[in-house]
Amino acid sequence: MSYNYVGILLNAAMYRGIPRLKTREESLSNYQEAAAELDLIPCFIKIGDVDIRTGRTAAFIYRNHQYEQVSMPIPRVIHNRAIYSEAGPRHRIGGLLSRQVAVFNMNNRYGKDEIHKLLSADPYLRSCLPDTALFSPANLKHFMENHNDLILKPCRGSVGKGVMRLHQDGAGWSLTFPSHSRKNTWISQKLRGRELPGPLKQQLRRYPYLIQQRIPLAEVQGRPFDLRVTVQRGLTGEWGITGMFAKKSAAGAFISNLAGGGSAYPVPSVLAEIMSPHESAVVIAQVEHLALTTVRYLSRHLPLLADLGLDIGVTADGRIYFIECNGRDQRYGFKKAGMMETWKASYREPMAFARYLYNHTR
Structure with missing residues (x-):
């Protein structure tokens, strides 16, 4: 060559x-x-x-x-x-x-609403999506009547910025949001009935947001976690799973983003704390199947995708959900999880795909 x-x-x-x-x-x-x-x-x-x-x-x-x-x-x-x-x-x-x-990966920032709409057209993928809608007062009213735990997230954004939680318990509805003055600190505020605070209403009018049913993620020592799955095309041009790691939320937080104080671990060690080896193997196989099905479907609709990071949630009873897709995968999570060879592989596969393109295109 x-x-x-x-x-x-x-x-x-x-x-x-x-x-x-x-x-x-x-x-x-x-x-x-x-x-x-x-x-x-x-x-x-x-x-x-x-x-x-x-x-x-x-x-x-x-x-x-x-x-x-x-x-x-x-x-x-x-x-x-x-x-x-x-x-x-x-x-x-x-x-x-x-x-x-x-x-x-010419476009690295597709809107969460765009991806949700695309995936909703496929029956299998739709079954792995949490209940989701674009924010509007009418949609919020409907969701608050049908769910007691919701996530509000910007349609465009990353590393958990702007994400909020609406949660109902015996005392009514509460809003949890990040502090503007203290990094990785969360503030909870009781609502008057179902009335949102004025500043939040302004934010929701200013930027497009999604309302999403909060997945009851499995927890380890009170910390919810999800899985980041790196899916890439390599030397053959075909999609493959490069690796995955588990992201545990920081204490008291409801999001697991590493930039928001979350921590990274190898997936088997985390699943071993909540399920048997056989159950863990089944969940990992299901996660890999969902990840590959998702990227193959997206690559039929979006131009020249080759390197994606998917967040996939796992519930305590082993059900899996697609959470979101990241067009610029933050690969350093493998390094933080001590998975050094996988970290290097997450760089090797895109270079291998570049070689594939050189070999197969004029």
Whole structure:
């Protein structure tokens, strides 16, 4: 095989940190190691440097034991690890496609409402979804009449930002939301009947939100957990399960996001605390089946997906639910769980898919 360049498209802030090796959750060395195994050379780019007209871009490449910025032709294959909310960058990615550049995971931020609507069209996948609707006063009234535990989440957002819980007990309804002044601290407020606080009403009018039945997640020592399943396409072009880890919520929290104080563990060790080895094996097989069915279905409807992280919930009696899909999987959870080989594999598979694209496209 000949050497080929593969572009890794990063947001501007992360790109600026490359010379100082300050790229937060992204491991440059994992990209280098994985690409070298496949006779690929990774080059790190940002969309603002891509010149569609000339077909060239600035890029960081590892040379002489450091990252050097060079000018080079746009790589023929690019793995998108950036998230854009503005029209300009998205338009420029469209320009890359017009130049026959293969950009996989070209959109990393599909709305939770979009994904839910897509999955709801499939009978099996619909059976694995919690009751969900777009927020409106009428929908909220309906959900509060039919469920006693609800989640309100932004249609677009990540790492648990903006997520709130509405819960009913013997004393009535309570709202639990993150503190604005203290990190990873939650505040609970009793409601007057079913009346939401004024600031929350304003927030719900300002941004699109989903109302969702809260899944009764299994708990370990009072801490609910769910599973992050990394599903990727590799050297054959087919989807496969790279690995999964369990995310336990912080004490007193109802979300398990690592950025919100949650912690990561190997799945077997967590399931062993609540079920038998046989039950654990059955649950893992069901989770893998749901994950693969989900990504295969989504990839028939969304362009060139190849690298996704799915959050899947497990109840105490072993029932599984799809929670949400992450287009920019935060792979460092494997590292936090002590799963170092799986962490490296989560970088290797996208590079293998890049090699697949080089081998099978003009």
